[in-house]
Amino acid sequence: MNKSIAVIRGDGIGPEIVGEAIRVLDAVAAKFGHTFTYHEAPMGGNAIDAFGVPLPDSSLETCLSCDSVLLGAVGGPKWDAQPPANRPERGLLRLRSAMGLYTNIRPARMFADLSAACPLRSDIAARGIDFVVVRELIGGVYFGSHSTETVDGEQKATDIMSYSEHEIRRVAHVAFQMARKRRRRVTSVDKANVLDCSRLWRRVVTEVAAEYPDVELLHMYVDNAAMQIVRDPSQFDVIVTENLFGDILSDEASQITGSIGMIPSSSMGEGTRGLYEPIHGSAPDIAGQDKANPIGTILAAAMMLRYSFDMAAEADAVEAAVDAALKDGCRCGDIAQGGAVLGCRGMGEAICQRI
Ligand code: NAD
Numbered sequence: 001m002n003k004s005i006a007v008i009r010g011d012g013i014g015p016e017i018v019g020e021a022i023r024v025l026d027a028v029a030a031k032f033g034h035t036f037t038y039h040e041a042p043m044g045g046n047a048i049d050a051f052g053v054p055l056p057d058s059s060l061e062t063c064l065s066c067d068s069v070l071l072g073a074v075g076g077p078k079w080d081a082q083p084p085a086n087r088p089e090r091g092l093l094r095l096r097s098a099m100g101l102y103t104n105i106r107p108a109r110m111f112a113d114l115s116a117a118c119p120l121r122s123d124i125a126a127r128g129i130d131f132v133v134v135r136e137l138i139g140g141v142y143f144g145s146h147s148t149e150t151v152d153g154e155q156k157a158t159d160i161m162s163y164s165e166h167e168i169r170r171v172a173h174v175a176f177q178m179a180r181k182r183r184r185r186v187t188s189v190d191k192a193n194v195l196d197c198s199r200l201w202r203r204v205v206t207e208v209a210a211e212y213p214d215v216e217l218l219h220m221y222v223d224n225a226a227m228q229i230v231r232d233p234s235q236f237d238v239i240v241t242e243n244l245f246g247d248i249l250s251d252e253a254s255q256i257t258g259s260i261g262m263i264p265s266s267s268m269g270e271g272t273r274g275l276y277e278p279i280h281g282s283a284p285d286i287a288g289q290d291k292a293n294p295i296g297t298i299l300a301a302a303m304m305l306r307y308s309f310d311m312a313a314e315a316d317a318v319e320a321a322v323d324a325a326l327k328d329g330c331r332c333g334d335i336a337q338g339g340a341v342l343g344c345r346g347m348g349e350a351i352c353q354r355i
Helices: 014-032 045-051 057-065 088-098 112-117 165-180 196-209 222-231 243-255 295-308 312-327 344-353
Strands: 002-010 035-040 068-073 103-109 130-136 146-151 154-159 185-190 216-221 238-241 264-268 274-278
Touching (some): 002 014, 002 057, 014 035, 014 068, 014 295, 014 344, 103 243, 112 312, 130 165, 130 243, 165 185, 165 196, 165 238, 185 196, 185 222, 185 243, 196 216, 222 238, 222 243, 238 243, 264 295, 295 312, 295 344, 312 344
Parallel strands (some): 002 035, 002 068, 068 274, 185 216
Antiparallel strands (some): 103 130, 146 154
């Protein structure tokens, strides 16, 4: 197969980790007889420096014309003083919106060889962590109107949260379909005791559930969910929730599995084109030092193979290579438990060798 991939290297450690993911994709292409072509799409702080905006139209066009998009991470202290509308992450929000990516999928899985990195009590970790957070991505308060005004001599800020039925329904379907391929249990997270948006969320998710009688549906308030994720994560299979709650819970979920450097994510809309990235940021503190763990980005590339290109065997090969490298003791600094430490380049090489 021939597939075109838009590549957003981004800022900080972005170019290093994306470089290793591309090396792994090239190893897959060589082994399975595919051709991947890469098309650079500058975004983030480097795009502000070069083009004055975080997402130039030319980059957006590249992303919209390729079969899928691979992203490192954007942002860094150099661009913190940019006006809100021109910050690096604005580029990402614009890209998600323009690509119609309404679902973000984040697996939270503990690697057996890294259980020592799990910050939870060992008896809790021993029950296993293997669930997926399905987050609504282009609705809710992040996409409502924002304003700051002066009222009675003091500043007053307002952010509007809104959801329409169709925005809830489509992401609920993604969650139920995913549950069918897993342990058939969906936990829908909301704050229906307080928010109208959540009451609508709960009603629509319940309606969608009727189309999936083979999948169990539970409802949970977000404050309880935040607690349950650390109290007993083994109870979860698929969590579905709105944008703001999903942002927070998916970070919590990935943290309990060990290093932030290990977790991929995919963002999907209608059709097969997706945006694949690690969950972490641009880690400016270790940028350019060959210290970044590229596994999150490499596993994001595996998700691209599986979900966008329908290459299950190829995705399995990447995930197995990562597992094998970990089993053989390969560790970057963030997951090292004593012993030799590999750099970003060394870890990429170790995984390529095991494809
Ligand atoms: P971060 O995720 O970049 O870093 C948090 C900590 O984790 C740091 O100590 C970092 O060194 C470490 N870390 C992160 N990824 C790692 C990896 N692959 N290997 C080893 N260690 C890793 O979060 P932050 O420091 O809050 O944010 C830094 C910048 O990234 C900010 O400008 C922020 O806006 C941006 N950011 C971008 C995205 C994105 O592009 N999707 C997401 C989150 C944050």
